[in-house]
Amino acid sequence: MLAAGTTAHVAVFAASYGLWGVFLGATTPVLTGLISREAAAHRQGHILGVVQSTTQAASMAGVALGGLVTETAGASAVFPIVSVMYLVSCGLLLRVRRS
16 A cells, blocks of 8 residues: 555556455455354354444545545545554554464
8 A cells, every 4th residue: 555655656556456456355255254154153144244334334434534634634645644554453463363
């Protein structure tokens, strides 16, 4: 994402977003499948509903936050902020996995 936000070349921007789409498209079904497998049979529908609701809420929050950042700090600030948020998320995930 940082490459997409810092480049002036359309091809690099498009390739970065294409690669991100591939990663997102590959991981989301896998994660949903893992969650489904770990859920008890009688709770599976509820758990998958929560997963889908959370995914959609996160998408809406991301769009709203991106609009807020764009309005307050300018469009050039969006990609670096998103990159930092991804790094923080990865750090938190690694910390949770180790505990």
